[in-house]
Every structure is written in structure tokens, then in C-alpha cells.
Amino acid sequence: MQRRPTSFDLAALAGVSQPTVSRALSGNPSVSAETRARVLAAAEQLNYKVDKNASGLRRKHSRTLALLFFEEGPDESALLNPFYLSMLGPMVRCCAAHGYDLLISTQQLSSDWHVDYEDSRKADGIVLLGYGDYLEYRPRLEKLVGQGTHFVRWGAGGDSELGATIGSDNEQGGFDATQHLLASGRRAIAFLGTASSAFPEFLDRWRGYCRALRAAGLVPDEALRVDAEPSEASGRAALGQLIARGIAFDAIFAASDMTAIGAMHGLEKIGRRIPEDVAVVGFDDISAARLASPPLTTVTQDPRGAAQALVEALIEAVEAGSTRSRRLPVRLTVRESA
Amino acid sequence: MQRRPTSFDLAALAGVSQPTVSRALSGNPSVSAETRARVLAAAEQLNYKVDKNASGLRRKHSRTLALLFFEEGPDESALLNPFYLSMLGPMVRCCAAHGYDLLISTQQLSSDWHVDYEDSRKADGIVLLGYGDYLEYRPRLEKLVGQGTHFVRWGAGGDSELGATIGSDNEQGGFDATQHLLASGRRAIAFLGTASSAFPEFLDRWRGYCRALRAAGLVPDEALRVDAEPSEASGRAALGQLIARGIAFDAIFAASDMTAIGAMHGLEKIGRRIPEDVAVVGFDDISAARLASPPLTTVTQDPRGAAQALVEALIEAVEAGSTRSRRLPVRLTVRESA
């Protein structure tokens, strides 16, 4: 393993100077076609690769984006969110298509704010995943803005002071899901979800649910609303609570698939058939939704579109200096549970 | 957003020279405690961060590892593998603990071999995920070895000529799963899996299955073995095939959870109870296994341990020049399906 070839070696081989090599490789139009060809041939021969450290030092950017997952701890990490995980592939591909590399990291709430990537020039900008609209984050995001760091957040959006936000149209998703249930004749539709600030999306889904009901001339009934977090256990518990209330229902709209699957298990246990007795619709389209029995009808967020929107917004922020928030469309995926 | 502070600015503020700043920050023992304190205070004040491009240029490494997912295309990517995805968090944390950053990328088989990260000094070493033991990869891996690139592969291992390999003890997992079924009195245990080179792990799982049978004085029956890929549809189809053969069975060991879940759906459809009529054991412990109904007994690979083993092996390769392959223990997770 001998010394790496440098642009000087390349220049010597191609019979030109080092600056010409640099220009040739970066596609500068001032270098003649034949010179460029000679340089490229030499590069091929020496298996020359630009040293990105030197390049990044000289230019002022690294052509690298950082992907930052929020986490409370190993067991409470945005890296466990299946939707985020499904965005990973598309993000990597989208970055590659734009000539960027992707750095991945996590950020603990408890730790100091060490978003060094942009500070230390390892990344030109940051994608933030798992940062809800918690107030706790505000000062950190504000500091980021203050530093002039380029970043884009996945979230419910709204607050354009804190950088651009990309998120799904949760309200419309809630509307579509509910309308689907209404269209199949259901009238007593329970809503399983929480309005906790930890899941701001759930509130929008609830709003869509209400809008659909009202559009059908119905009035949302608080008795049909049960608090539930996105977990199987919580879904089962919520169903138990619903039953305990003794209120009749012929459908369930769960604000997350995990909750929906838990509720389905609960229904199964008490012998209520799905969808004959109770139709169920979830939200997220996690992989287990398709594998559930019966397969779960759910609101699908498009991971590819989301990934692309995030990456392209960030690149725009990096290269053009600013970008805009976006709300992405969702799609109802009808399977057998409703 | 003014100019970034450099180590010279820091030196001026602390009243020392730039080299002293560099030494103070890197913990060089030759700098006195009081000087170091002054430098650190100045760094805090200026919010100084080492420029990793310049640092990487001067040193010969970037303290960055690249994580490379193999993919045939967007729909056939190692980034879709839930086990790999579950390693992500632990890998990130493990890298951080060792002071490394993690770059994530994909590699298409069809494209040229562009593992530029190490070539271009963006990464010091590479973790390869999703590279089975396909012969097609050999030349590429050999080239990597030839270049002196440091890398570690997740896989069945064995071929130590092609770099270190870290993998689960699939044979033992197959043995444990089968023994568990035997212990509960099952005697006719079907094996659902394929020996295709695309899934070399399956072959080891099959071997473990055979060893358990023989240890119990039974002889593996080829009639109980059905080819199946790791997908729900394939699992359902495999069960159909098994039924069509008209052979009696009281248990199923599927070489993957996806297959097992498909088979469970098939059993449900024809009214066979799980586990009363047929016990089912899977392999992988994907998230859907716990959510299945009944929850699936399966062989759990430890993503944290795997991630740690991969990262630490790679770091050892990078820093010490070489490393060794390892086979990681697996654990049977008993739920309700068997």
C-alpha cells in the first residue's frame, strides 16, 4: 500500500500542471477537451481520487449532510421509528443523486447540544428527525438558527421562525380515514390517540377525524375518544377502556398502527370480528400493518417523497441560503380491516 | 454569521501560540495544566470547533466509518432488512463512544465499485451490510483487500481471505429452535427455508435443525423441507405446498419470521390452531413477530451486540491494522406460538 496519488502525480503523468488537473476534474469549461481527456485517462490509470479533506478545506463546504435522530436514550430513540427508518434508503439515494454524502448520528436531549457536524465543517446542513414540537427544543433550535446553521426538521410544522419543516398532512389523513369508515356505513367511530405534546401529529389526525364527522352531519363524541400512545399494549388497553365505558361502536380509527394492532388483538380476544363487527383503520402503514390479520387498512405516508422533500429542502437551504416548509400528501391504503 | 474562529484566533485570545492550542485540545501531555485550562476557556468563549477537514488533511485519517448497504435496486435493498435497521442505533452510539462518525451509503451491484469513502479519505474503514456469500462479490471484495481498504462484513463468515466477518451463530439458532419444539413433544417438524446462495444463513439454520433432530434420534425428512424465501407470501405458499404433499406435521420451523408469519396466516385460514395443532418457530425476531397473533416464538439475534462487534472489529482493523472474525450467540425467545 504505497502513497496515495495526488493531483501533482496526476499532473506529471498527464503532462500538465496541478491546477489544470483540478480544473479538468471539476468540469471547469476553460480546460480544453483533449487536456481533460488526458487528465481523466491518467486519473483512471492511477486510480486517483480527490482527497475530500483537502477539497473541503479549500472550498468552504464538505458536500455532506448530517442526519440527526433525536433520542431520549437507547430505548426511546427516533431510530426505532419505522417510518423514519423507511426514509433512510430514499434519503441516501436522494443525497447520492445530488452528489452529497450522508452522515448519521443521534442527539440526546439530556446531553449538551453538540451539533458539531456543521460547526466542524463535517456537514453542510442537518436533517432533524424526531424533534416534535416540544417546547424543550426551542432554545436549541433557536441557537441553531442563531449560528446560521442550515437545517430542516420533520414535523408538524407551522413555526417558520425555527427553520423549515417538512411533514405529512396528518389532518387530511385523519379526514380520509374517517370518511372511508363513514362511506362503508359506520356511524359510531371511536378515536384512539392522545393529544399529548409528545405526539403533535395525533392532534391533527383528530382534527381531520372531526372534520369528516361534521362533513357527514355528525358530531364528534368525546365518549368515543380514548387516550392511547403508539404501542400495542396501549392499543389493547384503550380498547379495554372503550369496552368498559359500555358505549357502542362499529369502527375504530387509531392514530397509529401500533395502537390499531393492539386494539385488533383486544377485539379478537373478545370475539368481535374484523371488519364485520368493528372496522379498524390505522395510521402510518408500518410493515406489521400488512402482516396483521386481517391486513390493516391504514393511512400511508410516502417515505420516499418525505425523504426527497427533506433532502432537497436542505440542499436548497445550503446552496441557496433559504428554503420553505412543505406539507406532504398522504394516501389511504385500503386492506381488509375496513 | 462572521468568520469561523481558527486556532490562531484561539491562540491570540489565550495568549499562546497556535501549536500550543492544537496540543492543548488534543490532550498532549506536554502542555501545562494551566495553559490547557486557558485554552479551553478561550475555546468555550469563541465557540471554537476544530475544522475536521483541516484536521483530517494533516493527520491521515478522518475518524469516520462508512456503513455500506448493498442494494440491487430501491426495492431490493439491505436497507429494508429490519435486522440491519435495528443495528443502526447501536452502531451510531458505538461509533460515538469511540469518537467516530458514521457515514451511510448504498452500493449497487450493477454499478461500478465506487467505494470512494476510504479512497477519498472521507472514511477510515467500511462496514459492509447485505453482502452475502455471493460469488459475484468476490472480485470486488478482493479489490478492496488489494487496495488495503479496511472493512468488516456481516455474514456467515468463513473466508478469512476476504476480510473479517461478523455473523450470528445461525447453526446454533436452528438447533435451539428445533430442540425447543422437540422438547414440547413435537416430532414431525417441517422446515421452511431455502438453500439458495442468496440466503447463506438459511443453510446454517437447516444444519442446526438437522443436528437437533439427530441428537433426538430422529432423521431429517426431506419431505418436510419446503423452499421458502423470507416473505409473507412465500411463507403462505410454502405452507400450501406442505399441505398439498399430504404429509402430517405438528410443528414448523421457519428460517425467517416473514416466512413464519405467512405460514401462520395459512394455518389460520385452514383452521389449524397455533400452537395446539401446529407449533411455529421463526428466526430473526422482527418487530412484527411480537405483534403476530399468537406472538411468535423465534430466534433473536442481538442487534446491539452485533452492531458493537462490527464497529469494534472495524475500529480495531483501522487502528491496529487487523482484526478477527467472530460468531455471535443467539437466543431463543419463547412466546406463545410454540
Add this chain to the structure above:
DNA sequence: GGTGCCTATACATACGTATTCAGCTGCCAT
């Protein structure tokens, strides 16, 4: 009091690339 040694710091330089500026060549118009 000079020599030698040790500690802490400063000086100078190298890493490999991209860019600014200047220079060279040849061609066209005057």
C-alpha cells in the same frame, strides 16, 4: 559559575486542493 537536562512553548512547515492572477500563444482586425 558553567554544564547538562528537563519542561513548556514557539517557529516553521507539510498535508492536497481550488482559485486568483498573470502569462503565453495564436488569430483577427486594423
Add this chain to the structure above:
DNA sequence: ATGGCAGCTGAATACGTATGTATAGGCACC
């Protein structure tokens, strides 16, 4: 023939850090 101009290329330099070598001061020892 000469000035100007365009099209390419080369020389010099800057980017910010880390490190090898040199230097200044302090102390012990003979």
C-alpha cells in the same frame, strides 16, 4: 506589421491543523 483579444495554462498562494525541531527558562550538580 502591430495592437488587441480570446482561449488555455502555469505559478503562487490560501485554507486550518498537527507535528518535528528549535529555543528559552529553570533547576541540579560538579
